[in-house]
Amino acid sequence: GENVEQHPSTLSVQEGDSAVIKCTYSDSASNYFPWYKQELGKGPQLIIDIRSNVGEKKDQRIAVTLNKTAKHFSLHITETQPEDSAVYFCAAPSIGSGDKLTFGTGTRLAVRP
Amino acid sequence: EPEVTQTPSHQVTQMGQEVILRCVPISNHLYFYWYRQILGQKVEFLVSFYNNEISEKSEIFDDQFSVERPDGSNFTLKIRSTKLEDSAMYFCASSEEKLGSGSPLHFGNGTRLTVT
Numbered sequence: 001g002e003n004v005e006q007h008p009s010t011l012s013v014q015e016g017d018s019a020v021i022k023c024t025y026s027d028s029a030s031n032y033f034p035w036y037k038q039e040l041g042k043g044p045q046l047i048i049d050i051r052s053n054v055g056e057k058k059d060q061r062i063a064v065t066l067n068k069t070a071k072h073f074s075l076h077i078t079e080t081q082p083e084d085s086a087v088y089f090c091a092a093p094s095i096g097s098g099d100k101l102t103f104g105t106g107t108r109l110a111v112r113p
Numbered sequence: 114e115p116e117v118t119q120t121p122s123h124q125v126t127q128m129g130q131e132v133i134l135r136c137v138p139i140s141n142h143l144y145f146y147w148y149r150q151i152l153g154q155k156v157e158f159l160v161s162f163y164n165n166e167i168s169e170k171s172e173i174f175d176d177q178f179s180v181e182r183p184d185g186s187n188f189t190l191k192i193r194s195t196k197l198e199d200s201a202m203y204f205c206a207s208s209e210e211k212l213g214s215g216s217p218l219h220f221g222n223g224t225r226l227t228v229t
Contacts, residue, residue: 032212032214034217034218036156036220041222042222042223043117043204043220043221043222043223044156044204044220045220046217046218046219049217089155089156091156093212099144099146099161099163099168099169099211099212100158100161100169100171100212101146101148101158101212101218102158103155103156103157104155105154105155106155
């Protein structure tokens, strides 16, 4: 099955700075890598995802990069704002086992005003 | 924008009691899931459901758990005899296509289950 590791577990940045969260995965057959944002008391909300046929995807202040050779992918948030403060989870599917998303352990991001 | 809705938002039950958690997935979605999150920990897969049957389940999803799609809109998770360690947030999710195709998973806001 898939094993997803995520770092760092906590991240504190000054408003306006960039934040980078990194994940590694184990299943080389994985082909889809979503990132979720979870605010207090709410469910995970998909913020960006990338498929294995591209190396980078950007959506306004958020970008994801994928290195298939090294089996890692990263979330980049530029010009951070206080409302970016949340827990962020990466995930990867276990292709061999079907319909299961394996999540990383989460990164608590705090943006200091 | 369509969303996954879950009820109740919070359920308190006594150990040994049965609970049913309810979900209404997004209407055109065909794949349904339950995940859980113990306080402060990561989100863990419980079960996936497609075409009226379970397609995959985790080790957590033992004989005390069952899922059902009783009609065209609801998707339920039943825990037959709750244990203290079942206390967690339970998230329902749905997707339009199979996960490996890149179809995104959409989550509800969860039901907080507290077993006393």
